[in-house]
Amino acid sequence: MNTSTSQQNSLIHVARVIAAKDLRIELRSRVVINQVFPFAGLVMVMFAFALDNDSVLSRVAGGLVWLSTLFSLIIIVQRSFAIDVADGSLEAQRVAGLDSAGIFVGKAIAVMVQLVVLEILLFLAAVVLYRVSLNGDGVVLLVTCVVFATAGLAFVGTLYGGLTAGARGRETLLPLLLLPVVAPVLIGATRATESAFTSGGAAVSEGWPWVGVLAVFAAVFGLGGILSFGSLIEE
Amino acid sequence: MSMVVDFRDAVVVFNGFPALAGATLQVSQGEIVLLQGPNGAGKTTLLRACAGLLPVERGGARVLGVDLCVDRQSVRARVGLLGHANGLFADLSIRENISFWARLVGATSAEVDATMQRMGIDGRLAQQKVSLLSAGQKRRCALACLVVRRAELWLLDEPHAGLDAAGRDEIDAIIREASSSGATVLIASHELERAKGLATRSVSVVAGQVRA
DSSP states (O other): OOHHHHHHTSHHHHHHHHHHHHHHHHHHHOHIIIIIHHHHHHHHHHHHHHHOOHHHHHHHHHHHHHHHHHHHHHHHHHHHHHHHHTTTHHHHHHHTTOOHHHHHHHHHHHHHHHHHHHHHHHHHHHHHHHOOOOOHHHHHHHHHHHHHHHHHHHHHHHHHHHHHTTSTTHHHHHHHHHHHHTHHHHHHHHHHHHHHTTGGGOOGGGGHHHHHHHHHHHHHHHHHHHHHHHHHHHO | OOEEEEEEEEEEEETTEEEEEEEEEEEETTOEEEEEOOTTSSHHHHHHHHTTOSOOOEEEEEETTEETTTOSSTTGGGEEEEOSSOOOOTTSBHHHHHHHHHHHHTOOHHHHHHHHHHTTOOHHHHTSBGGGSOHHHHHHHHHHHHHHTTOSEEEEESTTTTOOHHHHHHHHHHHHHHHHTTOEEEEEOSOHHHHHHHOSEEEEEETTEEEO
């Protein structure tokens, strides 16, 4: 491969084109906007009905936001790979010799963007439905928590999405494999968010160690995905 | 004319079975070669091996000067494989699908326009979502993606499948045009009458072996 081709096939270049393509497809089809966002909102509302107690709701608001995010992650990742598998496009990308790490990072970035928009809406819903409040320090903690938790979820979701993309029964296989693996993100992000909301008398400073856990998780699965995604889709 | 495909006694094992059992095939640049043979004879395996997707266990295999026994990855960017699926994104327009590949290889917007013009895709059709296209139009779009990717070797597995007569004529014209522009084409097809009229020569693939 000559130098110019190598540059065109670099991780960053491929990632940028793949991410733009996935987001453009979402803007055209509006599946996430019209189906996943309302689904996540409904989960929040149903929890509010089920718990029906303001003090309990404000205490568990963080957990409910992240649980809704996890459920939505499964649908977003399935959709992300469905568009590539439907007409053999993932195979075409593989045949074309695209940098598999670039495909992984690009797809993860597209998932991240969709998750961040969803999380903003869910946190707004939590403020309205569950009456949680934030101070200045809490906002910084919450934003940092969202950044690392979202990165971790997107990386692990894309990795397992790639693993199950060609499998029979992938719709049911993905949640089965994914949910146990993302448990550390659910726990860490929930604890950090509770601290940001100062739910149950928690201090904001108590949330930072959990953000560290989220950062390590994101780094491990980001690096793991970059190294192994090629073998996963090759198989 | 340089040698684009040079397989000598190549053995490809697929699922523990020698799907290619000592295949020998030489193809020069610009040729259109028809691979004919019954189902399961090894035509698709030969195409996938040429694309660097399957490892060659024994024998020699060079594609576009690259030794596939040593490096299967670097040849892929120069080869286009079109199988039963078109590899298109249904929610995007024809232009967006072609532009996706154009951006990946660093082709300009002008090259996208030139490719669409060359493939007979006018402005209105270019804006159509792929999900709304006919089978022939989808195939044309998929071949346009190969053109904009600057694929030097086209590996086409049943390119006429599912197309009406007009669609088949369009595909034939595109393949002839690609060949005259310097691309080399290998076609696996059961449409022998049509494909023989298109090919510069044909070879038989029987039980994993290639016969002239």
